[in-house]
Amino acid sequence: xKQDKKQKIVEAASKLFAEKGYEKAxxxxxxxxxGITSGLVHYYFQNKEEVLSDVVLEASHQYTRDMQALKQAVxxxxxxxSAMQATKDRVQKHPDWYRLxxxxxxxxxxxxxxxxxxxxxxxxxxxxxxxxxxxxxxxAEEKDVAAVAAILLACxxxxxxxxxxxxDFDLDRAYLVLEKMAMSLQEEE
Amino acid sequence: xKQDKKQKIVEAASKLFAEKGYEKAxxxxxxxxxGITSGLVHYYFQNKEEVLSDVVLEASHQYTRDMQALKQAVxxxxxxxSAMQATKDRVQKHPDWYRLxxxxxxxxxxxxxxxxxxxxxxxxxxxxxxxxxxxxxxxAEEKDVAAVAAILLACxxxxxxxxxxxxDFDLDRAYLVLEKMAMSLQEEE
DNA sequence: TCTTTTTGGTTGGTTGACCAATTTATTTTT
DNA sequence: AAAAATAAATTGGTCAACCAACCAAAAAGA
Numbered sequence: 001x002k003q004d005k006k007q008k009i010v011e012a013a014s015k016l017f018a019e020k021g022y023e024k025a026x027x028x029x030x031x032x033x034x035g036i037t038s039g040l041v042h043y044y045f046q047n048k049e050e051v052l053s054d055v056v057l058e059a060s061h062q063y064t065r066d067m068q069a070l071k072q073a074v075x076x077x078x079x080x081x082s083a084m085q086a087t088k089d090r091v092q093k094h095p096d097w098y099r100l101x102x103x104x105x106x107x108x109x110x111x112x113x114x115x116x117x118x119x120x121x122x123x124x125x126x127x128x129x130x131x132x133x134x135x136x137x138x139x140a141e142e143k144d145v146a147a148v149a150a151i152l153l154a155c156x157x158x159x160x161x162x163x164x165x166x167x168d169f170d171l172d173r174a175y176l177v178l179e180k181m182a183m184s185l186q187e188e189e
Numbered sequence: 190x191k192q193d194k195k196q197k198i199v200e201a202a203s204k205l206f207a208e209k210g211y212e213k214a215x216x217x218x219x220x221x222x223x224g225i226t227s228g229l230v231h232y233y234f235q236n237k238e239e240v241l242s243d244v245v246l247e248a249s250h251q252y253t254r255d256m257q258a259l260k261q262a263v264x265x266x267x268x269x270x271s272a273m274q275a276t277k278d279r280v281q282k283h284p285d286w287y288r289l290x291x292x293x294x295x296x297x298x299x300x301x302x303x304x305x306x307x308x309x310x311x312x313x314x315x316x317x318x319x320x321x322x323x324x325x326x327x328x329a330e331e332k333d334v335a336a337v338a339a340i341l342l343a344c345x346x347x348x349x350x351x352x353x354x355x356x357d358f359d360l361d362r363a364y365l366v367l368e369k370m371a372m373s374l375q376e377e378e
Numbered sequence: 379t380c381t382t383t384t385t386g387g388t389t390g391g392t393t394g395a396c397c398a399a400t401t402t403a404t405t406t407t408t
Numbered sequence: 409a410a411a412a413a414t415a416a417a418t419t420g421g422t423c424a425a426c427c428a429a430c431c432a433a434a435a436a437g438a
Contacts (some may be wrong), residue, residue: 005383020301023212025428031254031263037385042429100297108354109288119354125336143359147366148336150358154347155340167309169339170332173374176376184373185366194417214385233397278438383436393426402417408410 006044008034010054017055018100022107027051042094053117056104059119060099066129074133083132088175091160098160135187148185152178195225195233199243206244207289211296216240242306245293249310251286256317265324271323277364280349287349314342325375337374341367 016025027077031038042146044166067083074082087170090097101121108118129149137145163171201222205214216237220227234240247298256272263271279286290310297307318338326334352360 019299020297021210021212023210027429028427038383038428039431042384042431045427048428065233081309099295102219102295102298105350105354106210106288106291114338115354117330119351123350139241143362144366147359147363150351150363151344151367151370155343158347159339160296161298161307162311162343164302165294165311165405166235170336172335174334174339177333178340181340181370181374184342185370216395217393228420229398229418231397232417237394237396243390379438381438382415382437383434385432385434387431389428389430391427391429393424395424398419398421400417402415404413404415406411406413407429408412 005034005036005040008036009044010058011039014055014100015060015080015096017052017103018096019108021103022048022052025038030054049113052107052114054069056114056117056121057099060124061102063121063125064128067131079133080136083129084175084179086172087156091171095164098157098164101157102161103116122153125156126150129153129169193241194214194223194225194229195224197225198230198233198240199247203241203244203247204285206241207285211237211238211241213246230340238302241296241303244304245303245310248289249313252310253313256320264324269321273368274365276345277360280360284353285323287346287353291344291350311352312341314345315339318342337371341371343377 006098009030012029013025016030016033019025027041028038030051031041034041041051045054066086068087070083072081104121108115113122126146126149128165129152130145133145133152137148141146159169159171159174162169162174198219202214204217205219216230217227218231219240223230230240234243255275259272259275260268293307293310297304299314303366315335315338318341319334322334322338322341326337329337331342348358348363348367351358351363
């Protein structure tokens, strides 16, 4: 029950942070979106920053959950291909997810107090990708696998950004080229 | 003279938008940073959004200028390598530049009114990279060159983000791997 | 009854927009 | 070239709107 309302607040905040940005999303609005009053937000959270903290935490878990769900739903041979496809589809299906992501990136960059927390979101994604990558690069050093994961993650976010800012952007072709680049790396090892 | 003060406002706004974000950087503060009073900001700009517009415009020009300067300063053979190095160095030398960039990305994503303008910043970077790439991929279709440029740009931004959020991130290794990936693409064509 | 949850309204402070008045620069007239 | 007139630049402050934080009291639940 308590968790219920708290969860609703985090969800409402995530949505509004993505839509209007952290600063412009007021606590009253968040409360309204969650179907409660503003006072209750302060009952569960000391201040707005604490709400943001929980939003960041939730965002970092979400990707891990999705990744593990995929891992269990798809045979190992097609895992890399499916992950790539799923990531590409996510741009169209959950633009708010990326909007929130970029909002949090910006907050992390300008607020050292949150940099570490926002970094967890990236780390989560990176280690998820690394796990998929390891079986495909058996001879590579762990650090190189991490580097490739970092690069792929950067591409996923960056290409999503370009597609969202410019609907004419050819996301499919970009992913085709990206796959080619990734594959070439595999053969070389 | 008129341009002098206007330019100062844009510079001050760029700095503060990068440091505190668009919403939290007040017009009074921007004016103070520029060494004037808030009323003058409204003399040159109708509202805060117009200031942001000019900041975006200036940001999109800056990269082009830097790119062209590099093109004239470095022999053609080392151009790709130098551009890569310069981009890597920029993370350490001008973190504010990336902070502003991500702030603008977030604004563009949540504000359709600015999406197109922010997209210009990306397009500028992309076409700059494309020009460097073309001589290296003579047999590739133009669309593929653009795709590679989009991927590289995404990597530059994403890796910079990771380095800034986490100083322990091994940027050098990531760039090493990235170069390897880019090179493999060249050989294949 | 006693505690937890929830409300609704208050408060001190900040902000963007706006403007009347003053100063500085430019042009015109003598 | 000095003086007068006009235009441009700049100030300082006002104002309504908004917000985060807070709290006393009501409602719900145990």
